[in-house]
Amino acid sequence: MPALPQIGPPTPQQGRLRALRRATPNAAGRRWASTANYRRSGMMGPSIERCREPVARSVESMNLDPLWTDLTTELLDILASYRSRVAELNVREKADRTLLTEADLAVEDMVISKIRAVDPDARVLAEESGSGSWRPGHDEEPERIWVIDPIDGTAEFVNPHSTEFCSVVCLLERREPTAALIVAPELGDGGKPIVVVASRADETITVNGRPATYNREPIRVASLTRSARSEAPPHEIGMAEAGYALKTRTTSQTLDMLRTALDLTDLAAGAPRFDLFYRPRQKVWDGLAGLCLGEIVGLMSTDVNGKRHLPVPMETLAQPEPTFASTVMGRPEAVKWFVELARDSPIGTPKSS
Numbered sequence: 001m002p003a004l005p006q007i008g009p010p011t012p013q014q015g016r017l018r019a020l021r022r023a024t025p026n027a028a029g030r031r032w033a034s035t036a037n038y039r040r041s042g043m044m045g046p047s048i049e050r051c052r053e054p055v056a057r058s059v060e061s062m063n064l065d066p067l068w069t070d071l072t073t074e075l076l077d078i079l080a081s082y083r084s085r086v087a088e089l090n091v092r093e094k095a096d097r098t099l100l101t102e103a104d105l106a107v108e109d110m111v112i113s114k115i116r117a118v119d120p121d122a123r124v125l126a127e128e129s130g131s132g133s134w135r136p137g138h139d140e141e142p143e144r145i146w147v148i149d150p151i152d153g154t155a156e157f158v159n160p161h162s163t164e165f166c167s168v169v170c171l172l173e174r175r176e177p178t179a180a181l182i183v184a185p186e187l188g189d190g191g192k193p194i195v196v197v198a199s200r201a202d203e204t205i206t207v208n209g210r211p212a213t214y215n216r217e218p219i220r221v222a223s224l225t226r227s228a229r230s231e232a233p234p235h236e237i238g239m240a241e242a243g244y245a246l247k248t249r250t251t252s253q254t255l256d257m258l259r260t261a262l263d264l265t266d267l268a269a270g271a272p273r274f275d276l277f278y279r280p281r282q283k284v285w286d287g288l289a290g291l292c293l294g295e296i297v298g299l300m301s302t303d304v305n306g307k308r309h310l311p312v313p314m315e316t317l318a319q320p321e322p323t324f325a326s327t328v329m330g331r332p333e334a335v336k337w338f339v340e341l342a343r344d345s346p347i348g349t350p351k352s353s
Contacts, residue, residue, distance in 0.1 A: 064171070067118050068181050068197050071111060075167045075183045076193060078107055079151075083186075086160050099154040104128055107150035107167055115146050115169075122146055125322065127285045136318040145172040145317070149285035153252030163187050164251035170288040175311035176200075177292035182254060188267045196258060198292050205262065205296055213263040214297050215273050218331075220244045222276040223256040234345035235338070247272065253279055257290025260329055261297045276330035276338055280304070284312065284322040290329065300332040306339045 082089065082103035089101045108128050115122050125136070126148040146169065151157050153165035166184035170177050182196040188208075196212070198205045205212040220243050224236060227250065236246060247256070258264070260274040277290070291309060294301050302308050304326040316322050328335050 062118065064179055064199070067114065071114055071169065071181060072183055072195055074110055074114065075107065076185050078110060079103070079157075079167065079183075079185045082106070083157070083160075086158055089158060091158055099158065100128065101151075101154060101158060103157065104150045104154060108148060111148050111150065111167070111169060119144065119146070124148065125285070125317065126150070127283070130320075136314065136322075138318075141175075141314060143173060145175070146170075147172060147177075147285050147288050149254065149289075152254045152286060156251050162251075163191065164255060166252055166254055168254050168285065168289045170285075170292060172288065172312065175314065175317070177288045177295070177310070177312075180289035180292040182258060182289055184252075184255060187255070187264075187271075189269055192267075194264065194267055196262070196293070198289070198296060200292060200296055203296055205293060207262065207264070208267065213266065215259070215261055215263045217263075217273075219273050219275055221247070221272060221274050222278065222330075223247045223260065223272075223274045224276075224278045225250040225253065225256065226280070235342050238341045238345065239338075244275075247274070253277075253282065253286040254289055257287065257329060258293060261290070261293040261299060274330070276328070276334045278304070278326070278328050278338065280326045282324045282327045284316065284324060287324060287327050288312070291327075294329045299329055300335040301327065301329040302335060302339065304328055304339060304342050306336070 082101070089103060092100050094100050105128055108126050112122075112124055112126065112129070115124065121142075123142040123144065124146045127150060148170075149168040151165055152168050153162075156162040157165040163184070163186040166182050166187070168183075169181045171179040178200045180196070180198040182198075184194045184196075186192070187194045194208060196205065196207050207213075222239060222244050224239070224246050226233075226248055232248070236248070239246060256274060257277050259272055260277045263273055264271040265273070279287070287309075291301050293299075295310070301310070303324065309324060309327065316324065328338055330338070
């Protein structure tokens with residue numbers, strides 16, 4: 001097993017399900033009482049926190065604040081409406097054994113329509129509808145690509161006792177994640193929403209309109225989520241022997257990456273913090289917003305062999321279901337240590353789940 005860093009613990013689809021869509025009711029739903037308060041509270045206000053030299057702005061970059069505000073309000077409404085009758089939802093299992101509901105479809109439709117209202121030529125890559133008429137790898141590469149996960153953690157969404165789900169929008173410019181919106185409507189204390197807005201151009205992250213608290217303090221906890229049907233790979237043993245507590249149950253990958261980059265304990269008492277995030281075979285809509293956060297905070301993100309993800313290769317985006325072979329994100333020391341640990345495992349790199 002590689003030695004831990006000297007400085008201490010590692011720091012770091014195409015296609016719809018038409019029958020289900022026909023069953024989808026009007027998505028307008030009922031309005032949360034807290035939504036109006038949310039809008040009045042200014043929770044989407046700008047952050048003044050800066051970190052490193054800003055990423056160069058694209059010529060076509062837009063002011064995303066109005067879009068993020070509009071999307072946040074609508075997402076809170078729709079998600080609350082479906083959660084209020086979660087026991088009545090039509091839940092289906094997709095080919096990859098993840099779940100799909102009419103809520104996923106309604107949310108995705110709404111998000112795409114809002115994006116196209118401000119960016120009529122938008123190229124969209126969404127979990128349930130794929131890339132639409134745009135053919136990645138065949139058509140001319142667009143300046144911007146909007147990546148959407150309508151509900152990350154659908155299995156948690158249909159569980160009335162869980163709050164581990166969110167809606168995610170990430171903007172790619174020249175195949176780099178440059179902005180992201182994460183709306184977790186019930187993640188905060190008392191079931192209150194947590195809304196994260198990230199901009200690499202400004203090097204800012206806000207949480208509920210205030211400058212984010214970065215996850216600075218080392219803690220030997222890692223998110224190594226995998227399928228419940230998979231066997232524990234050798235690297236989990238190595239990490240446990242190094243004193244790590246491990247989260248292996250899959251909930252929302254975006255939220256685990258969020259809690260690798262940021263400290264949410266002021267808004268969600270007892271919220272976990274992670275030194276390291278690892279996931280084999282990660283869909284791009286599950287990972288890009290987290291990678292955006294990591295770039296701003298100064299984390300390292302690679303695959304399990306130590307190769308950087310960004311910019312996202314067009315070959316990855318052109319897959320029928322765009323998927324990273326693996327994702328590792330955390331403090332640079334922790335990522336380097338984990339990559340070495342994986343290479344030294346008896347079977348080489350960890351198995352995919």
